[in-house]
Each structure stands twice: as structure tokens, then as C-alpha cells.
Amino acid sequence: MKAQRSKGHVLFISILFCTAVFLDIVIYIYYDELYRQPIVINKWIQISPIYNKSGTWLHEKMGIGYLFWLLYLESILSLILLAVITRYMEIQICFFKLSPKWLYLADIGVVPGCYRMFTRARGAYTLDYLQINQMVYDFSDLCIGVFAVGIFIWVMWVSWLFYQYRKEKQIGMNFIERMVWGIQFRRMMVRLMFLPRIQWQREFKKWEANSK
Numbered sequence: 649m650k651a652q653r654s655k656g657h658v659l660f661i662s663i664l665f666c667t668a669v670f671l672d673i674v675i676y677i678y679y680d681e682l683y684r685q686p687i688v689i690n691k692w693i694q695i696s697p698i699y700n701k702s703g704t705w706l707h708e709k710m711g712i713g714y715l716f717w718l719l720y721l722e723s724i725l726s727l728i729l730l731a732v733i734t735r736y737m738e739i740q741i742c743f744f745k746l747s748p749k750w751l752y753l754a755d756i757g758v759v760p761g762c763y764r765m766f767t768r769a770r771g772a773y774t775l776d777y778l779q780i781n782q783m784v785y786d787f788s789d790l791c792i793g794v795f796a797v798g799i800f801i802w803v804m805w806v807s808w809l810f811y812q813y814r815k816e817k818q819i820g821m822n823f824i825e826r827m828v829w830g831i832q833f834r835r836m837m838v839r840l841m842f843l844p845r846i847q848w849q850r851e852f853k854k855w856e857a858n859s860k
Contacts, residue, residue, distance in 0.1 A: 757795035760788040
């Protein structure tokens, strides 16, 4: 079952990655035509290709410009951060017995970092083509937007579940006891980040037994 889930995530990431490549190829082929005459979808959205030679929006605002090594480093760091977020999500899913399908949200966040590294390894500028309110994006940027919204929803949902769980467990505790309970719970979650998944259930049972 675990192997099937892993294959599902690999397939999903591969589909998104190939979609980004395919759209870039199509836009590249018709670049001249679309540059001269963009496809106007409505007054807010149009397909108007342009090569991003400033790196990122933040680089442009800060005047950094296109620094290959910095952009590549940022992509690597974003993937490391995604690995940490995914690990934390797995722990929360296991603890609160949520659907593992939530992890597909993390897959969406992986695609931009991988695709940016792929693009920059070819020595190519990012080809943006979807203009929304004077800002131009590509498929990877859309993935970042979906990931950000999804993570916000995820955080709100897990925060609510934790609030309900904490409310139930802290009945009859005074202020100091509640503080100690909260610190111990968070310490357990941090410790689980460094333990293999096979030990998580044992740690959860130990926590439940000690926190009664």
C-alpha cells in the first residue's frame, strides 16, 4: 500500500512537471506570433509571453537581477523546506488520522523548485506567458499559488483539530499544567521529525498514556 502511494505521488509530480514542459514548448514555438498579438481571454487575463530576465519578482524589487547561482541555491533551499513541510504534514496526518491525500498538496509545491532547477540547468531564462493584472506567470508560478492557498487551508484545518484536541485534554488543568502540556506536545512533534515512521504510533500511544 505504501509503495502504491509513493508511485501515485511520483506520477502526480511527473504529470505536473511534464505539463510545465509542454506548455513552455508550445509557447516557445508560437512565441513570435503571441508576442505580436497576445491571446486576450478577458480584460484581466491574456496569454502574452515574455522572458523573465530579472530572476524573480523579489529579485527585481530588490535590484538583485538574474544571478544564476543564487536562483539555483534558492531552488535547492525551497526543496529542502518542502521536505520538512512534507514530513510535518505526514506526522499530523498520522496523529489526527487524516486522509493521506493531503500530501498531494506538497507534491504541487515540489514541482516549481524542480522545474526551476531544470530550466536553469539548461541555461535558459524563465518563459512567462500568463498575464494577470499586469503580472506575468508560468505554470510553475500557478503551482506556487495553489500550494500557498492549500497550505493556508491545511494550517487552518489542523489548527482547529489541535484546538479541539487540546481543549479536551486540558480539562481540569491549571495554567502551569497547560503550559507544560503544550511544551511537551510540541517537543514530541519535533522529536518525531527525526524518528522513522514505524515508531510514530508507539510514540503517540506513549503520549496518550502519559497525558491522561
